[in-house]
Amino acid sequence: MKSISLYTQNGSFLTKLEPFDKLFYVLASVAAPSIAGQLPAYFLPIGISLVLLIHSRLFKKALPMTVVGLSLILTVWIVQGIFSQKNETPLFHLGPVTFYQEGCLIAARIGLNILNMFFSFACFVFSTRPSDLVEDMERVGFSPKLGYVVNSVFQMVPQMTGAVGTITDAQRSRGLETEGNLLTRAKAFLPLISPVVMSALINTRERAIALEVRGFDAGLQKTFLREKTKKASSFWIRLFCAALLAGAVVWRGLTWK
């Protein structure tokens, strides 16, 4: 079954860290530059995230999305650089088109924000098993029901894709053409989608029973399978995140006008 989770188990540095520590890092690295309010402040978290991604052999996985991000930023730059309302100071000319300094600065801020968020999220998403995160959330008191929903989404999407495959086969066996022009495909829609929906409804009821008989609602203190030991790395990561935020506040104070 093809998982929709982006998690890669490669035993690297990032995958070994605690999910919450990585979440703290995401928060700190996104918040810090905004607090500091200076453009150069973005380069530090972006740099750290990039080093982490490359070191944990995850950069390749982030590359396709990076390209998408960069093309988005390019669009923002063109639009803001030429048309922003704040534009006053011409920066350079490209043929008949003039780019202005104010717009380019706005575009740079948006672009750096996007890149920063994207890279730090990548550090988290590519290296964290969703069910580990859910388990940690349940440990600190989130509802197990919420946990179940999150986990089941990761299972159900590929499961449904599988079901659609079987149903397509079953209907093709009854002479339904599923390939061809738009009309043929439109006609095939109902016979393909109805069994998916109906089966899902039937399954939901039975699955509710299955959970019930496995003590889902028992209301007892749940046992977690993963050992939870306080890691030294946790302390240092959280300290670093706090330092990042504190540094940002200080920087903001120093440059206050």
Add this chain to the structure above:
Amino acid sequence: MEIKVTKLKYRYPQSKTLALNDISFEIHPGEFIGVIGENGSGKSTLCQALVGLVPHFYRGAYGGKVLITNSSNQTIEVAKVPVSKTCTSVGLVFQNPFNQLTGAKETVFEEVAYGLQNFGISKEEIFRRVEEALRLLDIEAYRDRNPFDLSGGQMQRVAIASILAMHPDIIVLDEPTSQLDPQGSEEVFAAVDRLTKTGIIVIMVEHKMEKIAKYSDRVMLLHQGRLIDFDTPEKIFSRDDLEQYGVTEPAFTQLCKKLGKTLPNGLYPVTLEAAGGLLTYGEGGLAESEAKETALKPQYAEVLKAEHLTFHYTEGVPILKDVNLTLDGRTTAIIGQNGAGKTTLVKLFKGLLKPVEGKIFFQGEDISKHTVASLASKVGFVFQNPNDQIFKTSVLDEVMFGPLNIGMRQQEAKEKALEALELVKLSDYAQENPYDMGLSQRKLVAIASILAMNPQVLILDEPTIAQDYKGKEIIQSIIRKLRAEGKTVITIIHDMDFVEECFERTIVFAKGSVLADGPTREVFAEKEILRKAYLEQPHMTQLCQALGSRRIYLTPQEAAEGFGQ
């Protein structure tokens, strides 16, 4: 441990008839209880009442009492405590393994551990019990696999392991072995039977009468929500009115009934051993009348042919290895262990999958030149799960869908559909909504929907799952009719007795290749090959061999005649 049910009555919401009607019984520690009855007799409802899902989950009208005493001598009334409390003492395994998985766990190991986590059992204990359950069900090899990637039979093993790991005092199993290969289902019966030695109560709903007879201490016979009889297997199966309740005796009992052989106490034997002890072959015992061998082997025309067929889903994990096979007009059963590649093979025949190497011919023509839809009118394939195809709101429309797709006119399609419904004995249900029908009937609707397309070849994937005695009879009569019309019927199946009843040729499949192929009688004589393929001989064959008969009899009827009734 004890179960005490008094005057239990229950009616589902929006239903007019009682699903359980005035049922009373007691079950004692260490008992293995078999529950039999036709579909709709209330077996599953009774199972759910024992765990408290009836009435807590289904609501409806409820009367009477279900009292459960667990191993710590606590007595609970299931209607008065939540299911989450009852399920600490009573475990329920139900029929469809797919819906029994939590759908939130990524590996078999975590899936089996899930219930234990909810009960807050210590981590060490969880690891110990999960290991034990995996070993018991022989699924250790799949521990890190995603449960949804497993075949139906393997999933069923995971479902059973998940409940056994919770160490319930009472285990209720509702047709837990429907999708398992014969050896696998024997292992499950033997495993839960061992548990009764420690005082655990096992309640098992099954259509496999030989297993019920072999393992049960007492058998419950249900009919239309009533408890008709609750007694030892010998007494239950010696009744002469079983047919009216839609159940049949074990094959051994059938033979003894035909021969009029009873035990000293006047009852009929129900197990292989008991029947074997009663019937002696040779001097003073049963004499074998001269065998009437069928004369000249008729010649059959080739219908489907596979040449050097090789297939895999992922490179390096072969599913089929260089399979060469010619199928003809004979009814053919393909049997083999769960995951042997049987379904993959028939999907290739149907053109749903493309061979990695090799070719498939239909009546001499390479099928790779045709689309699946254009093959549909020639090769019909009934999927295992009817829910994968049903989408219309009336049975008639559903059955007409295929015929209309292959270009029949409205009138003709309707005629064909009605004919097909007549064959599956569902003519009265033509205007019903298929979703209001039970699984066994929906399966018959799916069969009818393919029959109506009038294909030259009909492939059935596990047609007898969820069918009771009557349902199996219907399917048998369809197979015989098609055979007489010169159509080819191929099936994938785990029910060996059904194979012997109506298939002329049997192909044993193991690990992606053909292990044995020949007339059913000859294949079933090969005890060793069957064992290797995780199969077993049909019950009558087992008995004949135990008696030292020279001939292999496949059905009780045949054996009775052969033994010179």
